[in-house]
Amino acid sequence: MKLMTAHAWVQKYFEEASRPSEITLQRWLRADKVPGRKVGGTWYVDEHAWLPDGDELVRRVLDEAI
Structure with missing residues (x-):
């Protein structure tokens, strides 16, 4: 498991024009549409x-890129 701040995640995975608002992302997190947790x-x-399940190759590539 690799946790990153919600803000950093949005910056990394969304183009600027399509980024969800902070409120929208918090709703997704509370509804478990995006896996995460609140700390403090x-x-x-x-x-x-x-x-998605089954993307083990993608997961390994991402792990190596870090």
Whole structure:
């Protein structure tokens, strides 16, 4: 599991014109549409858990890129 701040996750995976608002992302996190957790007052996204099952190759490439 690799946690990253919700803000950093949005910056990494969304083009500027299509980024969800902070409120929208928090709704997704609370509804478990995006896997993550709140620690203190900050939301974190499990960066690799949101990938579809079966994408093991993608998961390994992402792990190596870090």
